[in-house]
Amino acid sequence: MDVKTAFLNDDLNEDVFMKQSEGFKPEGQKHLVCKLKKSIYGLKHASRQWYLKFDEVMKKQGFLKNQVDQCTYLKMSGSNFTILVLYVDDIILASNSLDMLHESKRLLSHNFDMKDLREASYVIGIEIQRDRSKSILGLSQRAYIERVLTRYNMQHCSSSVALVVKGDVFGSFQCPKTEVEKEKMRMIPYASVVGSLMYAQVCTRPEIAYIAGMLGRYQTNPRLDH
Known part of the structure; x- marks a missing residue:
């Protein structure tokens, strides 16, 4: 409603x-x-x-x-x-x-x-899906996630079953080294990317909480290995 x-x-x-609003000022009462x-x-x-x-x-x-x-x-x-x-x-x-x-x-x-x-079928960017025959109610942010991928030019990226696996390390060794790499990195609004992931994580995708947290910590101090 x-x-x-x-x-x-x-x-x-x-x-x-x-x-007083414009045009609503009687003579002698404009003060x-x-x-x-x-x-x-x-x-x-x-x-x-x-x-x-x-x-x-x-x-x-x-x-x-x-x-x-x-x-x-x-x-x-x-x-x-x-x-x-x-x-x-x-x-x-x-x-x-x-x-x-x-x-x-x-x-x-x-x-x-x-x-x-x-x-209700669509609320604050979240699609509400129903299958009454199976008594299933689902929430999806597919449209939102696709917009985020397009915004950051990642619409053609490959999906992965495991977002992070044992042994994966994030650290300063991944930072851009050359001027070309640094210039390319400047075009990526890192904080905005992480914020977009966190909104999806809070609403419908709790399975990305760990990796979103790691990216957030890396953003705070990129010189530390995580």
């Missing part, structure tokens, strides 16, 4: 003033300013205020906030449950009960102006 104009739902806990009654887009703390408003509503409706990931909420009813995940103004719902799922949607629509996007 999508929250329409999410930041406009927020309540302000302090006095905030803004200049006045506007006092905001509600949050608007552009405020530095608008996203924070929206989260506090959303959190307040969810708690009143019996949802428990996850203490590790505080944008994830859980509601239980006997053996049934509904999991709700908030990402800015997008909401993902998962439940083992259609009744609870529909009730959660009604609750959200009652408190906020919502748009029901139906069954």
Whole structure:
């Protein structure tokens, strides 16, 4: 589900003033300013205020906030449950009960102006794959990974079953030696490459955590052998 104009739902806990908009300055009152009654887009703390408003509503409706990931909420009813995940103004719902799922949607629509996007298939760069006949739910970042490979001119590289094997060593001996090699290396944004790998690692590819960690440590101190 999508929250329409999410930041406009927020309540302000302090006095905030803004200049009058262009074309909205009555004669004799151009020296006045506007006092905001509600949050608007552009405020530095608008996203924070929206989260506090959303959190307040969810708690009143019996949802428990996850203490590790505080944008994830859980509601239980006997053996049934509904999991709700908030990402800015997008909401993902998962439940083992259609009744609870529909009730959660009604609750959200009652408190906020919502748009029901139906069954989720693609969220923040992650494709959701379903095989209902086998009761399988999968997550894939294939499109994201292909974009990363293309961005760094590695779309034609060969895949490997083992990312790293016993005996592999990374160290300064692999650093460019000649001016030609150094110039070629300058064209590769190493920190950005490692960051792209880490995003895939966190979301759907935990098996690359070891090699991504090694590359990150090498980035911190390339003179040490790892």
